[in-house]
Each structure stands twice: as structure tokens, then as C-alpha cells.
Amino acid sequence: MLELKSVSAGYGRTEVLHSLSIATKENSILSILGHNGAGKSTMLRAAVGLIKPTSGQVFFKGEDITTLSPHQRVKRGMAYVPQGQQSFTQLSCLENLKVVADLQGRAGRSRIDEALERFPALLQVLDRQAGLLSGGQRQQLAIARALITAPELLLLDEPTEGIQPSVVAEIQQTIIDLAKSGMTVMLVEQNMGFALEAADNYAIVARGRVVEKGDATEDSSTKQHKVRESLAI
Template sequence: MLEITDLVAGYGASDVLHGVSLTVPENGVACVLGHNGAGKSTLLRAALGLLRPSAGRVRFDGRDVTRLPAHRRVRDGLAYVPQGQQSFPQLTTVENLRLVADGRGRDGAEAMTEALDLFPALRGLADRPAGLLSGGQRQQLAIARALITRPRLLLLDEPTEGIQPSVVTQIQHTVLELAGRGGLSVLLVEQHVDFALRAATRYYVLEAGRITSAGERDAGAPERVRAALSV
């Protein structure tokens, strides 16, 4: 579904990613783990097209999209949930969702219903301004907004940051349910090893802009990941 090959990207004259390669399987979940400053968010921005790489290639569903702008990639089926539970704080929960649903046209209402079914707690918060929601509620809202676009690839940037354990469990359940349904792949960026390896079947460890470890999830994966992160 997503293939990133030898990607070099950064800001100005400073490269943050140095030859990163990874794949996200169709209808599967891959995770990228790493400490703060490793380049995880930069990787997602480059995958979406918010950041143009200086070298390397990004392929989505078999097509080279390296030079396509972000809005074209979104139209083709990418969705991005950035770090920090972003929403329009002055708008209510349902208004935040409706903004996206209205942009989808005739199937927007149906897509919004599907998203709320995944996060039923949001139904009871429909008229509450997003700025008054808890961090966990805002994160669920942010993911629901992305899902209304019915993406084929969902980019999630540290969805558990600052979130209470019960909501972390709900987000993990939702990610697994979505991937299990088919038609959606997920690239998950995380710092929490246990959460990431419960959700994903393949992992990559990113350190200082380079992949230092990669593999399939198995019984030994948590130990290998922690060893790679401790170096």
C-alpha cells in the first residue's frame, strides 16, 4: 500500500531523515517507534506530501506520488492525524465532524455515522465545544474526523500521547478493528512499545533519522525493540 524508499528529507539545509525505507502492507498496520527527535513526525509529513524530500521515493498503491502535493494524496485516499489532538476548539464535537462530512457530499452523513459508531462516547458530547473535551476525547474526535474521509491509508502520529489508559485501549481496539475490516492500512508512529506492537504486525525503529531495526511482530519483538531504543 505504501512504499518509502531511501527517503532523505528535512528542513532547509538540515536533513532529518537519512535514507529511510519502509513498507505498509495493504489492509495491515505498521508502526514506527523512536524517541523524541528521531524524525518520526518528519517521516509522516513527507509521506503525506507536506514536506518534499530531497531524495528517495514515495509510492502509494503502486503509484509514484513523491512529487504530488498533499491535497492530491488526500484525494487519493490518505488521511493524517497529527500529534496533539487537534480540532477546532470553538466548534462543537458534531460541528467538527460535520465540516469534514459536508465536504464529502452525499455520503458524508453515512461516513459520519460510521465514525461515531467507532467512538460511541462522542455521541454524548455532540454539543460540547471541542475545546472543553478531555485530551482523550479530543484524540478520538481527531481520529473520527480523519475516518470520515474514508481513507485507504491512515497516518497516526503518537495517538496515545497524554491519553488516559482507558482511551488508549479504545484507540487500540479501533485501529485493530479498522485494519481487520479490510480496505484500510495504518502507519502508526509511537513511543510506547507495548501499544504499538499490539496494534501493528510490522515494526521499524527510527533513531537519528535512520532505521536501526525492523521486523515482524512475534514473541521476541518487544525485547528487540527495547534493545534498539536503548542504544
């Protein structure tokens, strides 16, 4: 579905990714783990076109999309939910959804109800300004907005960070349900337990490179041991 092939990228003269290669399998969850500053978020930003690789290529469904804009990548079926529960804070919850839906035409407007079915808690706060929502509600809103674009691939950057525990479980279950419904998910997540149990495959990033990989066939103790060893690098 998505492949980063020997991608190097960064910010200005600071290179963060160093010939990083990684690929997702269709209709699955790929969890990405690593310490802060390892390059996980930069990897997602390179995947969706927010930063340009200095070398290497990005492929989506077999097409080389390295030079395509983020907008063109969204049209091809990618959606990205960045870290930090981002929203248009002065707009209501419903208006936030409509901003994205209007860009999708008639099909987008019909998808608002589908997105709200994934996050029924938002039905109670549709008229509330997004800036007044709780962190968990804003994160649910951010994911719901991404779903309105009907993505085939959803990239999530720390979707449970700073979220109250009562909402974390709902977000985690929604991510699992999306993969079961046929969506491919690339998940950057600090919660190692959830990241490993939910994932069909996982990868550990350190110093801008993938240093370990594994899959769901491994037992929990093996996965956790491999991750802890890799994170100690």
C-alpha cells in the first residue's frame, strides 16, 4: 500500500531520516515505535508530502508519488492525522466536519454521518466550539475529519497522547475496527501495549532508521523483548 524506499529527509540542513525504508501491507495496522526525536513524525510527514525527501522515493499503491503535493496524495486515498488534536478552534465541531466535507462534494457531505457513527460521543457536542472540547473529543474530531475523505490509508501520529483514559479505549477500538473494515493504518504510538497488540506488523525507528521489525505471529513477550532491546540502542 505505502512504501518509503531509502528516504532521507529533514528540516533545512538537519537531516532526520537516513535512508529509511518501510512498507505497509494492505488492510492491516503497522505500528511505529521509537523514542521522541527518533524520526517517526518526520517519516509520516514525508509520506504525506509535507516535507520533500532529499533522496529516496515514496510509493503508494505502486505509484511513485515522491513529487506529488499533499493534496494530490489525499485525492489518491491518503489521510493524515497529526499529533496534537488539531482543529479549527473557532468553528463548531460540526463546522469542522463540514469544512472537509465541502471539499469532497456531495459524497463528502454524506460521509459526515458515517464519521459520527465511528465517534457517537461527538453527537453531543456538534454545536460546541472545537477549542472548548476536551482533548479526547478534539482527537476524535480530528480522526473523524480525516475519515470524511474516505481514505484507503490512514496515518495517525500519537492518537492517544494526552487523552483521558476513558476516551483512549474508544479511540483504540475505532482504529482496530477501521482496519477490520478494510482500511490500512500506519500508527505512530507511544503506548507499547496497544501498539503491539493492535498491529499486524510493527517497526522500531531509532536515529532516523528502521532498526527492528516484527509481526503479529510473535507472542507478546517476544515482541516486548525485541522492542525494549531496540529502544535501548
